[in-house]
Amino acid sequence: MREQKNKPFNHLPGKRKIKKILGVSVLSLAVMTGVGGCKKIDRIPEKDTAQILTSVSVKKSGVSTSGSRMTDQLKESQLQLSQLQLSQLQLSQLQETQLQESQEQTADKQEKQNVTKQNKKQDNLSAESQKQDKKKADQINREQSDLLVLVNKEHPLSEDYNVKMKTLENSDKVVAEMIIQDLQDMLADGTKEGLRFCIASAYRSSERQQEILDADIRKLTDKGMTDEEAYEQATRTVMPAGYSEHETGLAVDIVALSNQLLDDSQENTPETQWLQENCDQYGFILRYPKGKTDITGIDYESWHYRYVGKEAAAYIKKHDLTFEEYLEEKI
Numbered sequence: 001m002r003e004q005k006n007k008p009f010n011h012l013p014g015k016r017k018i019k020k021i022l023g024v025s026v027l028s029l030a031v032m033t034g035v036g037g038c039k040k041i042d043r044i045p046e047k048d049t050a051q052i053l054t055s056v057s058v059k060k061s062g063v064s065t066s067g068s069r070m071t072d073q074l075k076e077s078q079l080q081l082s083q084l085q086l087s088q089l090q091l092s093q094l095q096e097t098q099l100q101e102s103q104e105q106t107a108d109k110q111e112k113q114n115v116t117k118q119n120k121k122q123d124n125l126s127a128e129s130q131k132q133d134k135k136k137a138d139q140i141n142r143e144q145s146d147l148l149v150l151v152n153k154e155h156p157l158s159e160d161y162n163v164k165m166k167t168l169e170n171s172d173k174v175v176a177e178m179i180i181q182d183l184q185d186m187l188a189d190g191t192k193e194g195l196r197f198c199i200a201s202a203y204r205s206s207e208r209q210q211e212i213l214d215a216d217i218r219k220l221t222d223k224g225m226t227d228e229e230a231y232e233q234a235t236r237t238v239m240p241a242g243y244s245e246h247e248t249g250l251a252v253d254i255v256a257l258s259n260q261l262l263d264d265s266q267e268n269t270p271e272t273q274w275l276q277e278n279c280d281q282y283g284f285i286l287r288y289p290k291g292k293t294d295i296t297g298i299d300y301e302s303w304h305y306r307y308v309g310k311e312a313a314a315y316i317k318k319h320d321l322t323f324e325e326y327l328e329e330k331i
Contacts, residue, residue, distance in 0.1 A: 147178070147309045149248060150327055153235070153297045156242040165203055165249050173202040176249030179283070179307040183252065186275075186282035195271045196257035200303065203249040206241035213238045236299050250307045251287065267302040279305055280313040285323065292322045 151157045166177040168184070175183065187197050204212070216238050220230035238244075245251035253262065256269035266272050276286055287306035288298045306323065308316070316326050 151245050173199050175202045182282040198257045201253040204246040209244045210241040253303045280317040283310040283313050295322045
């Protein structure tokens with residue numbers, strides 16, 4: 001018996017050899033698969049061989065299934081993580097987009113408010129500018145209307161006529177403020193030519209105008225004229241109160257300093273000749289020219305100048321018109 005035990009393993013009988021191999025295999029599988037608590041056996045009953053193989057097969061299958069599940073769970077977790085990260089990224093992008101849109105909307109709103117304010121400011125400025133323009137236009141129209149006011153025997157000065165008056169420098173004479181600059185320029189330029197002028201008369205109040213007329217009438221009645229004849233004669237050169245251009249402040253009587261007589265001799269002075277030649281350049285006209293008494297109603301006066309503005313004065317001189325003719329033609 002001892003000799004048989006010492007024989008090599010491969011000399012075992014067939015069935016015992018198979019059982020031995022199976023036993024070793026089962027033991028190895030037990031160790032590999034972690035099967036514990038098994039009794040140490042040298043021999044495996046033949047009837048248990050199929051059961052053991054089946055058990056090992058099941059355990060191997062279980063290990064494989066468990067690993068597959070773990071892999072699937074890992075993949076699923078990774079997928080969920082990826083989806084979560086993607087969702088977070090999308091949320092972040094959405095929030096960033098919303099923030100940008102909100103900022104753009106705020107900027108647009110602010111810009112619209114600024115534009116609205118600017119437009120309102122411009123509208124206010126435009127309205128104020130239009131108001132100022134209208135005021136200026138009205139002023140120009142009033143001044144233009146005042147410049148072209150007609151006063152003669154048939155057209156008395158309106159009671160609501162009102163222009164600002166001002167005293168001339170180095171003089172006691174008063175004229176409408178609007179004519180001062182041109183009047184002074186005209187006299188200054190004539191003086192540069194060696195001429196010497198004297199303003200004999202300028203603005204007169206209605207009371208002063210009436211006093212002058214009354215004085216002339218008395219002189220004529222003292223000479224034997226009737227009151228009616230004296231009045232008719234006197235008003236050929238002096239108008240009654242309310243009908244004289246001197247009451248407008250736009251008329252001045254200018255004579256030579258060397259000859260202050262208001263008569264025909266004045267026509268021949270260098271001062272009068274220079275004025276009649278150049279007065280239109282300063283906005284003045286000779287109001288009562290020679291040969292036009294039937295139109296003006298006043299005898300020729302070489303000393304009486306009326307301010308009408310440069311444009312009207314140039315036209316009147318160019319076309320040799322009286323003031324009445326000019327107004328009839330233009331209005």
